[in-house]
Amino acid sequence: MLDSDDFAAIRLTFELATVTTLLLLLLGTPLAWWLARTRSRWRGPVEAIVALPLVLPPTVLGFYLLITMGPDGPIGHLTQSLGLGFLPFTFPGLVVASFLYSLPFVVQPIQNAFEAMGERPLEMAATLRASPLDAFFTVALPLAKPGFLTAAILGFAHTVGEFGVVLMMGGNIPGVTRVVSVQIYSRVEAMEYTQAHWLAGGMVLFSFLVLLALQTFRRNRRRP
Amino acid sequence: MTIEARFSLSWPGFSLEVDLQCPGKGVTALFGRSGSGKTTLLRTIAGLEKATPGKLVINGETWQDDGIFLPTHRRPLGYVFQEASLFPHLSVRGNLNYGRRRVGHADHAHFETMIQLLDIGNLLERHPERLSGGERQRVAIARALLTQPKILLMDEPLASLDQERKNEVLPYIEQLHNALKIPVIYVSHSPDEVARLADHLVVLEKGRVLGSGPLTTTLARLDLPIRLYEDAGVVLEAVVAARDRQWHLARVDFPGGVLWTRDKGHPIGHAVRVRILARDISLSREPIFGTSIINALSTRIIELGDDAHPALCLVRLDAGGTPLLARLTRRSAVALGLASGDEVWAQIKAVALIA
Numbered sequence: 007m008l009d010s011d012d013f014a015a016i017r018l019t020f021e022l023a024t025v026t027t028l029l030l031l032l033l034g035t036p037l038a039w040w041l042a043r044t045r046s047r048w049r050g051p052v053e054a055i056v057a058l059p060l061v062l063p064p065t066v067l068g069f070y071l072l073i074t075m076g077p078d079g080p081i082g083h084l085t086q087s088l089g090l091g092f093l094p095f096t097f098p099g100l101v102v103a104s105f106l107y108s109l110p111f112v113v114q115p116i117q118n119a120f121e122a123m124g125e126r127p128l129e130m131a132a133t134l135r136a137s138p139l140d141a142f143f144t145v146a147l148p149l150a151k152p153g154f155l156t157a158a159i160l161g162f163a164h165t166v167g168e169f170g171v172v173l174m175m176g177g178n179i180p181g182v183t184r185v186v187s188v189q190i191y192s193r194v195e196a197m198e199y200t201q202a203h204w205l206a207g208g209m210v211l212f213s214f215l216v217l218l219a220l221q222t223f224r225r226n227r228r229r230p
Numbered sequence: 231m232t233i234e235a236r237f238s239l240s241w242p243g244f245s246l247e248v249d250l251q252c253p254g255k256g257v258t259a260l261f262g263r264s265g266s267g268k269t270t271l272l273r274t275i276a277g278l279e280k281a282t283p284g285k286l287v288i289n290g291e292t293w294q295d296d297g298i299f300l301p302t303h304r305r306p307l308g309y310v311f312q313e314a315s316l317f318p319h320l321s322v323r324g325n326l327n328y329g330r331r332r333v334g335h336a337d338h339a340h341f342e343t344m345i346q347l348l349d350i351g352n353l354l355e356r357h358p359e360r361l362s363g364g365e366r367q368r369v370a371i372a373r374a375l376l377t378q379p380k381i382l383l384m385d386e387p388l389a390s391l392d393q394e395r396k397n398e399v400l401p402y403i404e405q406l407h408n409a410l411k412i413p414v415i416y417v418s419h420s421p422d423e424v425a426r427l428a429d430h431l432v433v434l435e436k437g438r439v440l441g442s443g444p445l446t447t448t449l450a451r452l453d454l455p456i457r458l459y460e461d462a463g464v465v466l467e468a469v470v471a472a473r474d475r476q477w478h479l480a481r482v483d484f485p486g487g488v489l490w491t492r493d494k495g496h497p498i499g500h501a502v503r504v505r506i507l508a509r510d511i512s513l514s515r516e517p518i519f520g521t522s523i524i525n526a527l528s529t530r531i532i533e534l535g536d537d538a539h540p541a542l543c544l545v546r547l548d549a550g551g552t553p554l555l556a557r558l559t560r561r562s563a564v565a566l567g568l569a570s571g572d573e574v575w576a577q578i579k580a581v582a583l584i585a
Contacts, residue, residue: 126315129278132302133309134329135377140303144328148319 008204014181015189015205022097022185023165026104030112030161031154033105038113039142042120057110064107068174071103075175095177100185103175104165112161119153120146155223163216167209231255233288233381233413237274239281239437246270246281246437252430254289257407257414259428259445261421267437268417269312272383275415276309277302288381289413306333308374308382313390315370316358322369323354329377341376347409348372348402364395368402375410382406382414388423403427421461425449425505426584450553452535452546462537462544463507464555465584470500482583486549487527491581503584508544510579511556515566517575525578529554533570534563547576 008016041053059067075081075093082092093099127149131141147154169187176183178192186205193202231254239246246267252258260268273279275286277293277300286294293300316325330341345351348368358366367387374382387403388396400423406414407427418424424431424445431448433440441454448454450464468482473493480493482504489504496502517526529547537544543563547554554576558568568574 126311127317129302130309130311130315130317131328132278133276133307134373135303135332136328137303140332145317145319149317151319 008201011180011184012189012201012205015184015186016208018097018181018183019166019185019187022100022104023162025101026108026165027112027158027162029101029105030108031158034109034112034157034161035116035154038116039120039146041113042117056113059107060110064168064170065174067107068103068171071099071106071171071175075099075102094175095179095183097182100172100176100183103171104168107168107171108161108164111164112157115153115156115160116150117153119150122153123149152223156220159216159220163213167213231289233258233415234285235271235275236283236285237271237281238283239270239274239279244270244437246274248437248439250432250439250442252415252432252442253413255411255413256429257416257427258430258432259424260415260417260432260434261419261424261428262434263419265436266434268419268434269385270437271434272385272415272417275381276307276383277305291380306377306380308377308379310367310370310374310382310384310387312386316361316366316373318358320358321354322350322356322358322361325358325369326354326373326376329373333377337378340378344372344375347405362395363391364398367391367395367399371402371406375406379412381412382410384414384416386417386419388420389418400426421463422584425463425465426503447553450546450555452533452544452555460509461507462555462557463505463510464553466504466506466552468502468504470496470498470502473498480583482581484552486529486552486554489525489527489578489581491583494583496583505582505584506554506578507580507582508555508557510581511547511554512577512579513545513547513556513558513562513566513568513574514577515574518577521577523577523579525581527554527576527578529574529576531568531570531572531574534568547574549576 037056041049072094073079075085077086077092085091085093093102123146127145128141131145132138136144167187169191172183172185172188173191178184178188184192186209190202190205190209193199193205233250233252233254235248235250235252237246237248244267248271260271262268270279274281274284280299283296284294286292292298293305317328320328326341348371350365350368350372353361353365353369361369371387388399391399404427416427428445430443431445432442433448433454441448441451446465446467466484468484468489470480471483471488472481473479474481478493479490480496482489482491482502484504491504527549529549532546532548532553535544535546537557541559542557543560545556545558545563545568547556556576
C-alpha cells in the first residue's frame with residue numbers, strides 16, 4: 007500500500023495543480039480576451055508561443071527554464087536581486103514551470119468561448135449603458151462560463167499529469183518538488199512495483215474520471 | 231428639434247458619405263437595399279462604428295464632433311438589433327433590468343408602463359430561449375426603452391421574423407409612434423414597413439443619401455421610386471369620414487378627394503394612412519363609366535419621368551395638393567398625348583388602408 011512519502015507526493019501534486027490552475031485562470035483570462043479580440047499583428051506570434059508547450063518535448067521547456075532561472079540566467083539574476091533566491095528546485099519554481107506548460111490548455115478554451123460569443127453581446131451591453139469593464143464582468147464572463155469550466159478541468163488535470171518539466175526544473179526533493187509522476191518514477195527505479203501500481207492506477211482512475219466529467223458536461227451543454 | 235448627422239467612413243469596398251438633417255421627433259426610416267449602408271449609418275449614430283471626420287448632434291446634444299466622441303455606453307440611446315439579442319444568461323426580467331439599473335434611479339411606474347405597452351407582463355420570469363421570435367423582439371424593445379433614451383434606434387427589428395410574427399410585432403411598434411416623445415430611427419428594406427411607420431424618409435444607396443424628406447413628398451419624387459420598382463407609390467394621410475356597413479367599405483377623405491376602401495373597423499374621425507401603388511393607377515382623359523373601379527380622382531399632371539424599364543414611365547399627379555404616382559406604358563402616354571399641366575382622371579384600382 008501507499009506510505010507517507012506517497013501521500014506527501016499526492017498532496018504536493020494537488021497543491022501544485024490547484025495553485026497553478028488558479029493562477030492560469032487569473033492571468034490566462036486577460037490573455038485569452040486579448041487574443042480573441044485583437045487585430046494586432048502580434049496575435050499570430052503570441053498564439054504560437056502560447057501553443058508551443060503542446061508540441062515541444064517537456065524536457066526542452068524544462069531545460070530552458072532551468073537555464074534562465076538558474077544563477078547564470080536573466081530571470082535568476084532578477085529573482086536573486088529581488089531577494090527571492092533561485093526558483094529551480096523550489097515549489098514556486100514548479101508553479102512557474104507548470105503555469106507555462108499548461109497555459110495552452112487554459113487559454114485556448116477561454117479564447118474559443120470569447121470568440122464564439124462574438125461582438126454582439128458586448129455591443130448590446132454598451133447600448134444599455136454598460137462600460138467595457140462592466141460588460142466584461144456582467145456579460146462576457148457569464149457567457150464564457152462553459153469555456154472556463156473546460157479550461158479549469160484541463161489545466162488542473164494536465165498539471166497533475168506532467169513529468170518532464172517537473173523533473174528538469176524541480177528535481178526530486180521529497181515534500182518540496184516530488185509530485186506523483188516523479189514518485190512513480192522513483193518507485194520503479196527502486197523496484198517497488200506495488201507502490202508504483204497503486205500510484206499509477208490512481209492516476210489512470212483520476213484521469214478517466216476527469217475526462218468523463220468533461221464529456222458529460224459537454225453533452226449536457228449541447229442538449230439543455 | 232433636429233438630428234444632424236455628418237459622417238465620412240471608408241472601408242475596403244464600401245464608403246459612407248452622409249450629411250443629414252432629420253426631424254428630432256417622429257419616425258425617420260433609413261431605407262435602402264442591403265449593402266446601401268443603412269445599418270452602418272445606424273451603428274455610426276450609436277457610436278458602434280467610428281466615422282471620422284464626423285458630427286452628430288441629437289436635439290442640441292453633441293455626441294460627436296472634432297475632438298468629441300462619446301463612447302456608446304455614454305450615449306443616452308436605445309438600440310434594437312435585427313435579431314432579438316437578449317442576454318441568454320438572464321431571464322426576461324434580468325434583461326429588462328440590465329440597462330434600467332445602469333441609468334440610475336429605476337422608475338417603477340415607467341417600468342409598468344413599458345411592460346403594458348409591449349404586453350410582456352406574463353413573460354418576466356421566462357428565459358430568452360423559451361420565447362418566440364416576436365416575444366423576444368418585444369422584450370428587446372422594452373429593454374431599450376427602459377433606459378429612458380433620448381433616441382430609439384431600430385435595425386430592421388422585424389427582418390428576422392416570419393410574416394405572422396411581423397404582423398404580431400408591428401402593431402406594438404406603431405403604438406410606440408404615438409406613445410413616445412423621442413425620435414425613432416428605423417432601418418428597413420421593406421416598403422410596407424416604411425409606409426406604415428415612417429414620418430420622414432431617408433433613401434440610401436451605396437453609402438450615399440439619395441433623398442431625404444417627409445414621407446409623403448419623398449415617396450412621390452420621380453427620381454426615387456425607380457429604386458422601389460413594383461413598390462413605387464405614395465402614402466396619404468386621410469381621415470375616416472363614413473362607413474358603408476352593407477358593403478363593408480369605409481370612405482376616407484384627404485385634401486385631394488375621397489377614396490373608398492375596405493372597412494377595417496376604424497371609427498369615423500380616425501386618422502389613417504392610405505397607400506396607393508403607382509401600378510394601381512391608370513389615367514384617362516374623360517371620366518370612365520361602366521367600370522368596376524370605384525375610385526377615380528380628378529388630377530393634374532405635374533411631370534412625367536422614367537421608370538426602371540424603358541417600356542414604362544412614371545407620372546406625378548397633383549390631386550388637390552396631394553401628390554400621386556401613376557405607372558403607364560410609354561405608348562399609352564404618347565397615345566393620350568399626356569403633358570404636364572393636363573387635367574386627367576386617375577382610376578385607382580387598389581387603395582390599401584395601412585394604419
